[in-house]
Amino acid sequence: MASDAEARARALSSALAALDAEAGRQAAIHMSACVRCGLCGQSCHIYRSEPTPANLPASKVEAVASFHRRRHTFLGRHAPRLVGARDLGPRELESLVETVFGRCTGCGRCSLHCSIGLDVSAIIRAARRVLTKAGLTPDGLRRTVRTQIETGNQMAVTPEELRETAAWISDELAGETGHEGARVPVDEAGSRVLYLVNPREIKFFPLSLQAAAGVFYAAGESWTLSTRTCDVTNYGFYAVDDSAAAELTRRVLEEADRLGASEVVLSECGHGFRSFRWEGPGWLGERPRIPFRSVLERMDAWLAEDRIPIDPARNAAVTTLHDPCNLVRWGGISEPQRNVLRKICARFVEMTPNRADNFCCGGGGGMLSMEEFGERRVRSGSIKAEQIRATGARVVACPCHNCADQLLEITRVHGLDVEIRAVVEILYDVIDWRRVRGQTLRS
Amino acid sequence: MSPDSASRALLGAAALWAAGALAFQAWRFRGAVRREIAEPRGSALAGAVYGFTAAMSPARKESASRHPLAFGAGILLHLGVAASLSIVFLSAVAPEGWPRLGAALAGVSAVGLAACVGLLVRRLATAPLREMSPPDDYISNLAVALLLASSLAFRLDVLPAAALQLLAALVLLYVPVGKLRHGMFFFLARGDLSLRLGARGVYPPAARKGGGRGVRR
Ligand code: SF4
Ligand code: SF4
Numbered sequence: 254m255a256s257d258a259e260a261r262a263r264a265l266s267s268a269l270a271a272l273d274a275e276a277g278r279q280a281a282i283h284m285s286a287c288v289r290c291g292l293c294g295q296s297c298h299i300y301r302s303e304p305t306p307a308n309l310p311a312s313k314v315e316a317v318a319s320f321h322r323r324r325h326t327f328l329g330r331h332a333p334r335l336v337g338a339r340d341l342g343p344r345e346l347e348s349l350v351e352t353v354f355g356r357c358t359g360c361g362r363c364s365l366h367c368s369i370g371l372d373v374s375a376i377i378r379a380a381r382r383v384l385t386k387a388g389l390t391p392d393g394l395r396r397t398v399r400t401q402i403e404t405g406n407q408m409a410v411t412p413e414e415l416r417e418t419a420a421w422i423s424d425e426l427a428g429e430t431g432h433e434g435a436r437v438p439v440d441e442a443g444s445r446v447l448y449l450v451n452p453r454e455i456k457f458f459p460l461s462l463q464a465a466a467g468v469f470y471a472a473g474e475s476w477t478l479s480t481r482t483c484d485v486t487n488y489g490f491y492a493v494d495d496s497a498a499a500e501l502t503r504r505v506l507e508e509a510d511r512l513g514a515s516e517v518v519l520s521e522c523g524h525g526f527r528s529f530r531w532e533g534p535g536w537l538g539e540r541p542r543i544p545f546r547s548v549l550e551r552m553d554a555w556l557a558e559d560r561i562p563i564d565p566a567r568n569a570a571v572t573t574l575h576d577p578c579n580l581v582r583w584g585g586i587s588e589p590q591r592n593v594l595r596k597i598c599a600r601f602v603e604m605t606p607n608r609a610d611n612f613c614c615g616g617g618g619g620m621l622s623m624e625e626f627g628e629r630r631v632r633s634g635s636i637k638a639e640q641i642r643a644t645g646a647r648v649v650a651c652p653c654h655n656c657a658d659q660l661l662e663i664t665r666v667h668g669l670d671v672e673i674r675a676v677v678e679i680l681y682d683v684i685d686w687r688r689v690r691g692q693t694l695r696s
Numbered sequence: 697m698s699p700d701s702a703s704r705a706l707l708g709a710a711a712l713w714a715a716g717a718l719a720f721q722a723w724r725f726r727g728a729v730r731r732e733i734a735e736p737r738g739s740a741l742a743g744a745v746y747g748f749t750a751a752m753s754p755a756r757k758e759s760a761s762r763h764p765l766a767f768g769a770g771i772l773l774h775l776g777v778a779a780s781l782s783i784v785f786l787s788a789v790a791p792e793g794w795p796r797l798g799a800a801l802a803g804v805s806a807v808g809l810a811a812c813v814g815l816l817v818r819r820l821a822t823a824p825l826r827e828m829s830p831p832d833d834y835i836s837n838l839a840v841a842l843l844l845a846s847s848l849a850f851r852l853d854v855l856p857a858a859a860l861q862l863l864a865a866l867v868l869l870y871v872p873v874g875k876l877r878h879g880m881f882f883f884l885a886r887g888d889l890s891l892r893l894g895a896r897g898v899y900p901p902a903a904r905k906g907g908g909r910g911v912r913r
Contacts, residue, residue: 277725282885283888285885286884288878290766292767312824315828365757531732535732535733540734
């Protein structure tokens with residue numbers, strides 16, 4: 254059995270090789286651009302909630318860039334102290350883990366406000382890639398990636414469990430809506446849409462899946478879940494384990510092909526959307542033949558086409574909207590959910606700031622799977638909690654199950670009397686079932 | 697060779713070194729600024745245009761709106777550098793020409809010099825900034841101050857053209873190896889981010905309907 258020292262030496266040499274591989278790549282551009290003006294602190298929810306120097310976005314950039322500078326710049330090699338270049342050693346590796354996994358969610362807000370415009374999260378992701386290659390991913394995150402690769406989903410939901418849940422949700426749905434045809438189809442070849450959910454919906458939030466099933470039915474969409482790949486999340490993205498991330502993307506495309514689906518619709522999930530829609534083609538090295546769409550885009554289109562009869566008067570509660578960073582700032586999906594909410598909420602109010610300028614809720618970047626940073630995660634949610642409080646809303650529409658977990662926790666901690674709901678759940682509540690035609694349009 | 701032509705030759709060589717070394721560093725990143733493979737949702741070009749215009753206004757950038765003094769000083773400093781480089785250039789190619797323009801450039805350099813000193817004081821006086829700053833930050837600041845001050849001194853007839861050109865050549869030698877290379881990396885970094893956000897439909901921001909400002913003022 255290898256000794257600790259040997260393991261540490263191996264980790265270090267893998268990290269150095271991975272660090273060298275980043276030279277000449279996108280993140281190294283950004284590492285070379287920071288002028289250390291320090292004007293980014295107030296744009297970061299983590300720094301604002303815990304204003305220590307280590308939480309300054311500029312310090313996080315510097316924590317990574319100093320190692321790159323040491324190996325890949327002239328003065329860094331020959332006069333390291335002059336330019337603040339540092340050698341990457343075992344101790345530095347350890348503190349880097351906390352910096353890039355525990356002090357930054359990669360939300361990207363600071364980048365939009367940086368005087369230079371450098372992509373801080375690209376730097377953080379490059380460092381996460383280095384640490385992952387060195388086997389230093391925090392345990393919780395590494396375990397989740399492994400579970401996802403081994404079982405096909407991050408919560409190890411079995412095919413039987415999925416089928417059983419689908420069956421009882423179908424019963425509930427038919428009973429509630431009065432439409433026998435309303436159900437949760439599983440493994441149905443020939444469906445137009447393969448729908449991916451967050452496994453939390455199957456395990457803990459079945460109402461969300463029930464609502465989606467109701468909405469699909471009301472819109473007359475032909476869709477199915479798959480017992481092989483049901484998961485919209487991709488923890489390879491958070492760990493920056495590119496091969497795991499690519500594998501999870503490939504499996505979904507293969508399953509969509511096998512079932513003959515012509516579109517993959519993604520349940521409300523920020524990083525899931527970013528992973529499949531934007532990063533997946535990069536991981537695979539090609540543009541997928543089958544498009545990925547967010548269910549938010551689909552709902553927006555269905556309402557615009559009048560495919561779902563609604564009665565917004567059923568929803569009188571003041572409703573506000575959380576903008577998940579990966580969906581909005583990194584994904585470009587800011588308006589579909591607003592179009593939907595304006596149609597289905599009698600009283601919709603915006604948070605300030607909003608859209609691409611939103612504050613991260615604190616639960617991004619895989620934080621929810623890393624217990625060791627839990628205290629900071631909850632503290633960093635205080636900015637979002639104050640934003641919610643200022644709206645006076647009773648309902649927070651949250652188009653991401655990951656953010657929803659964080660919002661549930663921070664609203665409890667901050668004593669906010671609000672309900673956190675997926676957009677699809679709010680839409681489901683206002684469907685006028687007497688006017689639903691009830692046929693499924695097949696492609 | 698006269699001292700004047702020697703200093704001009706040195707200045708030319710230093711300018712070539714700076715431009716060449718920066719171009720080489722940029723070339724090393726060829727291919728790093730990638731087009732999205734994913735089908736675009738917006739326009740990368742529109743994103744870049746927005747990224748280099750409205751996105752940099754204080755209304756859109758907290759680094760400016762929350763720090764008006766530092767932001768203002770930064771703008772004045774960069775204007776001063778442009779003015780000083782113009783003075784250096786004119787001293788080499790048309791020492792007698794454009795006296796009015798020279799006076800205006802000297803004024804801008806003077807303001808730039810004041811801003812440069814102000815930013816140095818800010819760095820020294822702000823604890824987290826001071827802790828984070830390697831000597832390179834101070835050398836870069838002083839190099840720029842030297843350029844600004846010497847071009848001003850030249851315009852005030854206290855420094856001969858040859859000395860100005862030699863000092864400017866010294867500063868140019870440092871440009872590609874220290875923090876001053878951000879003059880090139882600024883365009884690469886902001887360009888890369890803006891192209892990506894443009895392709896994803898994030899930049900430029902969607903028209904705002906139904907209230908709610910995207911940006912905190
Ligand atoms: S605002 Fe940008 S350039 Fe300035 S210190 Fe922060 S990350 Fe660096
Ligand atoms: S990406 Fe987000 S969490 Fe990370 S430093 Fe920037 S603002 Fe803070």
